[in-house]
Amino acid sequence: MKSAGRSWGRYPITHETVLSIRDRHAPLPRCDHPMLPLGNARSYGDSCLNDGGTLLSMRGLDHFISFDPATGILTCEAGVLFSEILDLTVPQGWFLPVTPGTRLVTIGGAIGNDVHGKNHHRAGSFGHHVLEFELVRSDGSRLTCSKEQHSDWFAATIGGLGLTGVITWASIQLRRIAGPWMSTESHRFDDLNGFFALSHSSDQDYEYTVSWIDCVARGKGLGRGLFSRGNHAPAYPDRRPAAPTRRLSMPLTPPVSLVNPVSLRAFNQLYYHRQRKRSVHATTHYAPFFYPLDGIAHWNRMYGPRGFLQYQCVVPPDSARETVAELIKIIASEGGGSFLAVLKQFGYLPSLGMLSFPRAGTTLALDFPNTGQGTFALLNRLDAVVDAAGGAVYPAKDARMSGERFRRYFPHWQTFSRFIDPALSSSFWRRVME
C-alpha cells in the first residue's frame, strides 16, 4: 500500500510502500526498492523514512515470548511497545531499565536508536540492558547477537538506525521496583550555573534527573529553569496502583503553528513562575513523571501543517557550560525554540553502539516550528557551535544535518557502513552519505 510517510516531526513528507511484518520466523520480503524497518514512527526526522522505497512495519510483531518475574528477564518481539511492557511488568515489580520521554516506542526502535533517558548518568543507554536479539538479514541469515556472540553485529545494530538488518525479537534485563510510584522533587534555578550545581549534587543520590529550561530568557536569567529529580518510591500499599487515565488529544492540525514567538514567551514565563516555592516534593505515578506528553495524543500537530524540527545535541563536559550558554544565547536572540527545552547531564558510561549518540557531556533538546529558511539557518548556526566544541547531534531527531558534520559527530561511521544490509536504506542515511 502506498502512503505518505510521516515521522513525529511531520517533516519531511515522503512516499513509500508499507509492508506489514507479522511472522518473526519468515524471511524478509524481496523488494526492488530499498527497505527500512519501521517501529512506531516516533523518530522526529527522516531516520525512520525511506522516500521512494519500502517501509517494513514491525508493529505486527507484538508478541511476548517469555518473562521471568524472578529474574526480570523479558523476551519479546521487536514491535512490542514500551507501554505494553510496562502494563505487563510494573504490576509484577519490574520497570524498564532505560526509557525515553515517550512509552510509545517499540523495543526494536529503542535498540536501533540506542535511546537514553533521565537515568543516563547511572544506567547508560538502552543498549546496555539488551541481553540479546535476533537480526534477520536479506541474504536469509539469522544472527543471535549479544556481547559474546556476533559482538560486532551487536555493536553495529545498537544505534544502527535499522540499517544492519531487521530485529525480530530481543531480550532485555528489567529493573526491580517496589511499585509504580516515584518520589520526585522540582527545584527552580536562576541560571546555567544553577543547573550545573544541581546536576553535580544530584547525580549520586538521584536515579533520574532532567531539567526544563526557559529558552526565551536572556541576560541574567539565561538558562534559568526547573530541575527535576527522582527515585522509585517504596511501595505504597494504601494507594491504588492505577495510572491516570485522563487523555487529551489534538484532534486536528491547525492551519498555522500554535508555537510562535508570542505564545513561546508567554508559556515560558508562566511555566517558570508556576512553581512558587523554590523546591517542591511529591509522590507521583510513573506515567506523568516519565511521559508527560503521552497524555496528549498527537501533540505534534500543534506545530501546524509544516511540522517542526527537533534539535538535540550533546557537548563535551569540559567546555559544556560555555557551549550550552552560547547555544541558548543564539536561540533566545532568535526568539525561536520550544515550550519544552530540555537540558540533562549525561554520564560517563561509554555507549555500546558504533553510531550511538549518548556520550559524556551535557545534552540539550528542543523543538522549532518549521518556518522555512530561517529555521534551517538557525539550526546550522547551532551545528557550527556543537561541531566546534566536538559534540554531536542525535540522528533520531534530525532531518537536516550535513553529511560532513554527521561524519565528524560519528567517527565510526566507516566501520559501521560495512555492516549495512544491501537491501536496506533510509532517507536519513542517503542524505548524510551524499
Add this chain to the structure above:
Amino acid sequence: MQRVLIIGATSAIAEATARLYASRGARLHLVARTAARLNVTMEDLRIRGAADVNSGSMDVNDIGSHEAVLEDAWTKLGGVDIVLIAHGTLPDQATCESSVDVALTEFSTNATSTIALLTLIANRMAVAGQGCIAVISSVAGDRGRASNYLYGSAKAAVSAFLSGLRQRLNKHGVDVVTVKPGFVDTPMTSQFKKGFLWAKPEDVANGIVRAIDKGKPVAYLPWFWLPIMTIIRSIPEFVFKRIQL
C-alpha cells in the same frame, strides 16, 4: 474464572480480544484452520496472564468436523462461558460475480459455517443455562452494496440468525451479542487505503469485551457506525440503486 472459546483465533480482532481475556486470567481455547499458527499467540497469552491456553484445528467449511472440535473445547475448558466466533474472509466481489463456485464457497465460509456452528453451540449453551455467544458480523450486513454484496449478504444472514437466536436463548439465560465492526485495520483489509473512519483491532476488541460484559444485543464498533448505518438503511431503494457505495 472465565472460560473462553474463540473460533477464528488468528484474526486480528480475535487475537486482540483474547489478550484482554488473558489479562483477566481467563482460560482460553483457540480454534483456527492451522493450529500451528497459534503457537506464538498462545505463548504470548500465557505471559499476559491467561490461566490456561489450548488450541484446536478446524476448517470451518468441513461442517462434519464441528461437533468433535466443540466437544474437545468443552472438555478442555470444563464448560464454556463465552464463545466468540470471529472467522471470516473478505471475498473479492468481482470474482464472486463471475464464479458461482467462488460465490458459494465464500458464502459458506462467512455464513453457512457460522450458522452450523451456532446451531451446535446454542444447544450446548442452552443446557448450561448461562454464558454469552458473541459473533463478529459486520456493518456490511445492514444493507447490500454493489461493492461487496456477497460479503454483505452473508453477514446479513448471520445478523438475522443471531437476532432469532437471541430471542430463543433469552429464556435460557444466555446472551447473544451481534458485533458489527466498521472498517478495521487488519491483515484482511491491508490492501485498502485507510481514512479517518478506520479503527484499530484493539479498539474493536475493547468494544467486544464491553458488549459481552453487559450482554449488549448489538454492538456497532466504533459507535459512530450506528448513526451512519441508520442513515444508509433509511435511503429509499429507488434512490439507493443509483448511488455508488
